[in-house]
Amino acid sequence: MMRLAFLWPCSATKTCWTSSGQRFGRMVRVALYAPHEPVLDYNMVIIFIMAVGTVAIGGYWAGSRDVKKRYMKHKRDDGPEKQEDEAVDVTPVMTCVFVVMCCSMLVLLYYFYDLLVYVVIGIFCLASATGLYSCLAPCVRRLPFGKCRIPNNSLPYFHKRPQARMLLLALFCVAVSVVWGVFRNEDQWAWVLQDALGIAFCLYMLKTIRLPTFKACTLLLLVLFLYDIFFVFITPFLTKSGSSIMVEVATGPSDSATREKLPMVLKVPRLNLSPLALCDRPFSLLGFGDILVPGLLVAYCHRFDIQVQSSRVYFVACTIAYGVGLLVTFMALALMQRGQPALLYLVPCTLVTSCAVALWRRELAVFWTGSGFAVNTSLL
Template sequence: MFVVVASCFLVMLYKLMSFWFIEVLVVLFCIGGIEGLQTCLVTLLSCFRCFKGFAESFIKVPFFGAVSHLTLAVCPFCIAFAVVWAVYRTISFAWIGQDILGIALIITVLQIVRVPNLKVGTVLLGCAFLYDIFWVFVSKWWFHESVMIVVARGDRSGEDGIPMLLKIPRMYDPWGGYSVIGFGDIILPGLLVAFSLRYDWLTKTPLRAGYFIWAMTAYGLGLLVTYVALNMMDGHGQPALLYIVPFTLGTFITLGKKRGDLKTLWTRGEPERPCPHVQLQPLEQKD
């Protein structure tokens, strides 16, 4: 289902790639970025004692229900930030604003969406793995060009590409340009990384002995190999999930099997815990 929906969306992007369609995506990105930036700022400011009272006091807003005073105070700044980026997104340093909005959106998605167990995570990442390879490499046979790369670069729209990616200027590149990574290459493996962190919390495992450090390290290595392959292929676009998925998923499954947790991770997704509402009484021995 994930592959079908994502493929239909990507083909629609490819066929309708034009200036007005990119503008629609920019509006949608700004809406998501505003929500993500607001959530991150409210969470961050709530940690400070001087803002805690504003975060815990609420006011009823039409159509939105109860909203904290801190959220109302932060919201205008988030809207202004997104609007300024949208207006000036073609200037040289606009990538900073795009990355801030994108990172905030990614963090919010990872807070909301959760992988229940390793089985679901394996199916999801497996489908994304095949999807990424198909639309970067195999799609050239049908469309005579890589659909994923055309959509990412925005070659047909007259702009720098869709905003649903993080970008940073290339260092020591005489032709300029940006190194980019799509949101899917972060969010989908990130769901597995977030799952590993939740499992460590539930098992009360120290950070050094848990799965989270290994999952983060594996993701970093997969990303490093992606950029090595990118440089070896003379800058031709590479499907990041081709390298990231085997590293993250392979490390998680291998480590789970070695520690004897694979069955629990695969099915339950959390350790067995006694119900806190049921207190077992010791059996009395009869003489």
């Protein structure tokens, strides 16, 4: 039980009395207390399941989709909606530009939070609607109805004559995103919609962005590893308030006039029965970057597994390593009782495990350069 006590001086010419007429004298002692709030909560289990599930499903989907496209290059397409977005290979230059943009955006958010938070919310609405459409489209295409196409026209996108079911799906995804945007501050249920949209966004990014080699994976993960440590542990020594830029931006500045929160996180409310929840609904957060960055390595491992026919040993090992790294993050949070840079624990766990599997299988050279892809593709 946390307790705060202080003395309240009465006027020199008056005596303090209670409502019942009891005299206290010239000094009144007032004590305030707050119930003990545990650092870890059962909601961590929900966050763990969502994070590990997203990484596993996204990595599996991305790897399978990439390999399928390699082996079915000449498959006949029956319509524009069948054409999936091409994956984007991440180059070292793209990695450097991305990190510089992340640093710049984080600093700008720290100093101009109330202005830029609405820009981020708008971007999230658009990106999450796209991600939700990408995740649901394969399921909708299996439906036996709604295959009719809209009439010929010259409108943007509609000139491709999409099927009615795909058009309805697009409208549904936009509607879900708009509903979240309007009711985003409803703490009772809006977090469920935010997490669903966030998971769809992460799955879409894991499917679209591709790391072509383990060398590229290592470069990206190590650079973001340093980025995470700097903005969580080093920036408190550089700011006037002594606060971490990363934690301040992720949780929302205490002096923010808008009281808005950034949506680029998975959030689950505390499940304990603390009386503090009556005044404020505390949430536990996990940033999208802590899912996407290791998830790209998991996707690479799955693609490599299929190419070298290794029974998905890389994929399974890297996914388990991600789960272990997340558990270590939770333990560090409990021990240090402060916000943690999750990549500090996730990057070593996933990189070291993947490298160890490659050494054990004597495939490190091929795994490092991704040359297994070129060898197997040449056999087609």
